[in-house]
Amino acid sequence: MAVYTQLHEDDLNQFLRDFDLGFLVNFKGIEGGIENTNYFLSLEKQGIQKEYVLTLFEELNYEELPYFVELCQWLSDRDIDVPFAIHDRNGIGLKKLKNRPAAIQPRFYGEHVGQSELTAEHCAAIGKVLGEFHVAAADFYLKRQAHRGVFWWRRESELIAPKLSTDDQKLLKEEVQRFDQLRDNPSDIKVGTIHGDLFHDNVLFQGTDVSAVLDLYNAATGFLLFDLAIVANDWCSNPDGSIDHQREEALLKAYNEARPFTEGDREAWAVLSCTAAMRFWLSRLIPWLDQNSEQKLKDPDELKRILLFRRQHPSQLPD
Template sequence: MAVYTSLDADDIRQFLSLYALGELVDFRGIEGGIENTNYFLTTLLDGQQQQYVLTLFEELSQDELPYFVELCQWLSDRQIPVPYAIRNRHGVGLQRLKQRPAVIQPRFFGEHLSPGQLSPAHCASIGRVLAQLHLAGQEFYLQRQAHRGVFWWRRESRLIMPKLPVEDQRLLNAAVAEFDHLRDTCSDLPQGTIHGDLFHDNVLFNGTEISAVLDLYNAASAFLLYDLAIVANDWCVTASGQVDPIRETALLTAYANVRPFTSSECTAWPVLARSAAMRFWLSRLIPWLQDHSAQKLKNPDEMKRILIDRRDHPTRLP
């Protein structure tokens, strides 16, 4: 989260007048993050202070956002702890403020964990919640193609190939090709609504229990197991890019206790674990090759090391 569009108290009071959320007491911009402008809001209603988050979307358009607004409401209605757009006095959740799409959401409390703090218990918690999210999203009535899905990585891998060393070209080509083969031959892999970006910094914890799953703006329709692979590649690896078998077993077992794996998923897991590493390696490589000195860029070598480890030491589903 970050602040790109500045608001003053009058801007926020005028916006709040559309809602039945009380009078503005305080507001504060939220720093850190790369996509949207966010403010914490404190209001007073019937003598009680309430906490909210005001988000202005800096990249997603007004036409793109209804999918995410409807999805978050759908999941919240099914007891998945995700932020959702509060509806105004006219029953509308998605607004405009300062020429940008905007929503007010409930504020969730908890703490972000560093990679070094992630334990098997934390991994088990996200495994359970992700499986619950997948089950809750199975009947969701809208679909969306991932912005950086298979068609994106086919195109971008071809464009970036001449800039890479031969060894990296081979690694990237192999990962793209094997996903294409899997997609063509495993038509029975369970699909549905995925989070698409469930890294550890998109979760809030109270102890080892999850209080909120944040930032669903990469959600899409895809293989459910691919979503789990994204989580495993972030939550269950060491700083050197090697899989921690204890954390990964905790993650996968907890997930399977809620949504059991199919036989086709057991076959596909090693490939999808590599596909997930490849996708984030590629998305980090592109801006890195343009200017790796830019602030907030993530080093693509982290995902490259995970991809190599997934290639050399494939794991299995429990």
């Protein structure tokens, strides 16, 4: 989260007139993140003060956002703790402020847990929640192609190849081909709505319990197991790229209890755990190799180390 669009008290008071949430007590910009502008709002109604988050969408446009608004409402209605757009008096959740799409959402409380501090208990908690997320979204009525999915990584891996070493070119090409082979023969691998970016910093905890899953703006239709692999690679990895068996076992067992694995899932896990590492290795490589990039850069070698470990030491899903 970050503040790209500056707001003043008058802007907010005018915006809040459409809602029945009370009057503005104070507000504060939320620093950090790279995509949207976010503010904490304190509103008072009938002597009771409540906290909200106001989001101004800096990259997604009005045509793209209804999918995410509907998904978050769908999940919240099914007891998945995700931010959702609060409706105004006319039943409208997606609004406009400073010529940008905007939404007011409930504020969730909790703490981000650093990657080095994640335990098997944290991993079990997110495994359970992700399984419940996938079950709750199983009959969600909208579909979306991931903007950095298979077509993106096919194209970008070709474009970036001349900038890579021969070994890295080969590694990237092999992983793209492995996924294509899997996609052409998917067996009974479950497909549905995925979060798409469930790294540890997109979750709030109270103790070892998940209090909220945040930032669903990479959600799409895809292999559910790919979503789980993103989590496993981030939540269960060590600095050298190896996977902590205890944390991964806790994650996978808890997920399996919420959404049982299919036989196709078990056959595909070794490939998809590599695919997930490849996808984020590639997305980090692109700005890393662009000397004109102004993005906050994350080390692509972190994901490359995980990918190499996954290839050499494939894990298995529990029964």
